Amino acid sequence: MHTDLRVKHDIEARKKAAELFGKGRGYKSVAKELSMPRSTVRKWQQIWKAFGSEALLSMDGKQARYTYGQKVAAAKAVVEDGMSKGDAMASYGIMSLAPLDRWCRAYRDGGAEALRPKPKGRPKGSGAAARPLTREQQLERRVQQLEAEVAYLKNCGPWLEGEGEL
Structure with missing residues (x-):
């Protein structure tokens, strides 16, 4: 069982x-x-x-799922019309006091818009694509790469010269 x-x-x-x-x-x-x-x-x-x-x-x-309309109607009935929370639960088919309390608090703070469903999932990136480099920036980047390559080869010089002795 x-x-x-x-x-x-x-x-x-x-x-x-x-x-x-x-x-x-x-x-x-x-x-x-x-x-x-x-x-x-x-x-x-x-x-x-x-x-x-x-x-x-x-x-x-x-957990029960409630529509936006149910949330707004129940919260409005409690906050603006003075209906008791128990009566609102019965009238709107809400099975728990906890969501009704949350909706009333949100309704007082931000009105009906505060009860709209939030977008799900991870937010998209900033959307700003990297701007293409100017010709000057491309050349500067290439110079840096070549300088790094030369410095690497200079450091490898002693090992390359000793190859014939192995």
Whole structure:
């Protein structure tokens, strides 16, 4: 049997939490009963309130992808219209509070444009191609090459003269 390492808590713990939420228990008492971190159980409670038990039990650890329109609409509803984050999660189908928090922060800082998708991959080079050398620069480079060649041959002179003795 293969276990999914992306999911930190097993399905049984989430089933028990959903059952307790259904009985009207709060996240603090559920966290205490299950001996789990409050923050985790609070996130589960938000998902349970927004989407029900099925969503809580079908969490698979994969990140959901959201369109630009969903991001803008959800962030605008929270920031400008005063909608609660839990209601926004339910209305726009957002399965986690973390991306909604990020979107709201970005929306406050830079508006809707801040939520546009960023280009993927390594950025292209500067694009400035090397300018062709002038005739004078070409000749200077050739002179430097020839001077280096002469200096090398001068240093090799003693070894070349001694060739006949080997």
